[in-house]
Amino acid sequence: xxxxxxxxxxxxxxxxxxxxxxxxxxxxxxxxxxxxxxxxxxxxxxxxxxxxxxxxxxxxxxxxxxxxxxxxxxxxxxxxxxxxxxxxxxxxxxxxxxxxxxxxxxxxxxxxxxxxxxxx
Numbered sequence: 001x002x003x004x005x006x007x008x009x010x011x012x013x014x015x016x017x018x019x020x021x022x023x024x025x026x027x028x029x030x031x032x033x034x035x036x037x038x039x040x041x042x043x044x045x046x047x048x049x050x051x052x053x054x055x056x057x058x059x060x061x062x063x064x065x066x067x068x069x070x071x072x073x074x075x076x077x078x079x080x081x082x083x084x085x086x087x088x089x090x091x092x093x094x095x096x097x098x099x100x101x102x103x104x105x106x107x108x109x110x111x112x113x114x115x116x117x118x119x120x
Contacts, residue, residue, distance in 0.1 A: 004045055004077075006041055007041065009058070009069050010060065010062075038059070040058070042054070042056070075115050
């Protein structure tokens with residue numbers, strides 16, 4: 001693999017994410033809410049001269065923070081360069097076994113923990 005990119009990532013400020021959640025909650029309470037599909041992103045994988053683009057769904061309920069996206073892109077760059085391994089994701093999962101959906105600040109903290117040693 002020579003490159004890995006994720007494009008069209010849904011990014012919104014904290015205010016907009018909270019407003020979206022509040023609106024969704026109110027609409028659900030009034031039985032006027034119909035769940036939509038998650039936002040779609042594109043993953044582009046390059047191997048030498050070949051590039052493959054694959055649509056994927058966002059895992060964020062409303063959107064990601066810009067900081068979360070930046071940290072995620074930095075981590076992906078380390079995977080491509082071979083200075084880190086995706087095994088840290090499965091190792092973290094095995095060690096923590098999260099029981100709920102992580103909030104953006106929690107996800108940012110985890111990503112910072114993974115990328116900080118790589119920047120030193």
